[in-house]
Amino acid sequence: MAKTTQTNSRVDFSEVGSTGLKRWGGVISEEFLRELHGKQGAKVYQEMRDNDPIIGAIMFAIEMLMRQAVWHVEPANENSRADQEAAEFVESCLDDMSATWQDTMTEILTFLPFGWSYHEIVYKRRGGNVKDPARKSKYNDGLIGWRKLPIRSQDTLYQWILDEEDGGIRAMEQQPPPDYRNRIIPIEKALLFRTRSNKGNPEGRSILRNAYRPWYFKRRMEEIEGIGVERNLAGLPVLTPPEKMDIWDKNDPDMVHLLHTAERLVQNIRRDQMEGIVKPNGWELELLSASGGSGSSRGGANTSEIINRYEQRMAMTVLADFILLGHEKVGSFALSSSKTNLFGMAIGAWLDSIAEVFNRYAIPRLFELNPKFHVEDYPKLAHSDIETPDLAELGAFIKDMTGVGVLVPGPKLEAHIRQAADLPEEDDMGEYWEMARDQRMNPLQQSSERNEEPDEEDPEVQAAAKRYLGREE
Template sequence: MANQNIYLEHGSTGLTRFGGQVSEEWLSDLRGTKGIKVYREMRDNDPVIGSILFAIKMLIRQAAWRVELGGDSPADKEAAEFLESCLYDMSMTWHDTLTEILSFLPFGWSYHEIVYKRRLGDSKDPTKRSKHNDGRIGWRKIPIRSQETLLRWVFDEEGGIQAMEQSGPPDYQLRTIPIQKALLFRTEATKNNPEGRSVLRNAYRPWYFKKNIEEIEGIGIERDLAGLPVALVPPEILSPSATDEQKALLSSISAVVTSIRRDSEEGIIFPAEETTDLDGKTAKTGYKLHLLTSGGRRQFDTTEVIQRYEQRMAMTVLADFIMLGHQKTGTHSLGDNKTKMFSVAIGAFLDEIAEVFNAHAIPRLFALNSFPGLTALPELVHGDVESPDLQELGEFIKSMNAAGFEIGKDEELENHLRGAANLPLKPTENRGEVKPTNGEPEETDDPEHADPEDTME
């Protein structure tokens, strides 16, 4: 009995969910589809957040990717070449696929369906069209299933993620994408939450205040330039007992006052009303309109307040180095340290992408194909997002040589240093070995792999 119990799961992760809806976010404005709309507004409308996400995306896209062999057998080398060819044989390019995957940064998660194909060369059937004609099963595409289309998650009894149910344009039909045929990318997996946590979550509060202050600032500038409209009307039309005609007139005047703008069509015509004084004289003074000026500068410097919130937004993702120079502060060494921290954070995002492919996408792909003699599966590995300082690298090489270490005798190390300096790799007689190419096509005598697009970047 005790031996049977060791296979049972007694506890739960404690994820707050009901009916497939996750309610882990305590702020209702950032929960579910409402939160997705807010994060999209932050991503698309705010220049600071937009520049941060653009920097992350460009750094990740320029990182080199390579395939590492799982073993030394001929089957291992053949499998690595096959995996490499699959990455560059999709209807969407590898970089475009990466761009869609990176949507997990602002939204916290990104769900992608794996679509396979039979590789039968230049076929008219898109499910079989390929650069290769080997009959193997490869990736046709790995498209996103948009966060905005999420209807609910499907969980098993232990809280494991089983599928995503979506309903979206153009037909808004209910569709279920099982996890066995999908890849889920998350910034973090606390409580096995399928929705992760947006990298913009801690930037929401400063973004919210900054947005409202900017709107108030814009309205205040417009009012200071145009003046505050003030309309004087006869007291009777403000009375609760005013007639319907008087109420309609008051409504029209209110619309005029609230819509005054400085433009080429500015100007207002008001009807004059005759009044009679005690001496029986008349005067047309019933309606008046004038502009009330502000009379001076405001007590608060909104520029300083907005900059403070922008800096806090950038700090939440370790990207506050983008503010250096804009505020006439900061040193080169400080900026260098901040960019290194930022690069480390981006490296973690790259690790997440590589781990999901290595743990799920690649094993499923090779389960559909046969490689007799394969000792271990190949893996997808990313390069560094930041180029090394060649001066520091040169000093390191000098120190190594002075210590008696001859780099030229280690071909793998020499090629790594050549690649870091964007120099050609050392020629090798072993053409079957898969090496990083830094985006340059590698020469081969095999016509099947002669296509430059089949070369890893």
């Protein structure tokens, strides 16, 4: 015992090193591109999300798939009544917020394009159907629950308040409209969702970060293409003055004025409902046809191929390039299936990260405010799978496994199959199904008795079936 005490006294519990996070005060400087720093970077990611059709389709697919996941609360011990009551309490809190769980999830999912999302935890004492929003609830048990989990928008960030010793996150300071007054939300009263954690960076990393470069070039290529199409339709205007008129004479004010007028004329030629030209006598106007154009390689680059290449790279960065399969009349079903499986795995990992934040921070804090519950461990928030299994493959697998006796049909297996196939729960079939199931034979017994004549059904089972169907004589 003395040796143990002496050994423990020599342990150094201090933290010596540092994560190396680049910051100036509360401003993070990990991003090497200046245009992606702070609020400016949030505006760029917002433009990518809201203004690009490919990225918009990717984000829509991600959001819809993640929102279709079914969330539930699992007790720490299914056999403990106290743990079951604790799980039911957490589920009641999720269903008792002023905003729906789906709306809350939509706000949380903004951590994907921005890299992070910060949500303040607003509590309430559940006081039944009253007017006071701080007490209004479906329940009148006096317990403390979640009133709402509102987002503190990424574009309102002023600075992070970090611990000077270990660099830990202490709070977020924001300047939100309409009054732009500084507000500090401590981390103990908030939930921080991040796509990843590197050097303890509270801003995570946007899933669109690697798509920025192809998006940047694609946007400019589309602008160039638009200008080229417009010029191709209007033609290249060439305005020729009369022979003896020297419009390049900078010493003659009249010639300088004519030169500026001619330049404005050729620059403003457009093909629209207001098109038309008024030129002085002796001047000649010619429209030269431009070579090449959108989707053409004559005399220039094929802009369609370039734009398609950038769009494919943008989708590849988030494993979502399967949305482009078929648009170019290429891609097999097997390739699409493998790509969607990878995409589904990525989405499942993001859902796991959301559940982990709730299980590590939100739920323990909730039970600390409600000492009524005496549990050894806290319930866990979990989600269902977002992918539906191939029922043909599942059926063949179960058939093969039951045929060799590895699986034996039972209530749990049947419940799993019903859930996988989105079938309704089993009805109470009464004593008929209970007696019929008692007569089911093990698959190994069936294989040894295949040549035997089947026995007639038990008269008691027949009578139970008639009573269930209301045909009792």
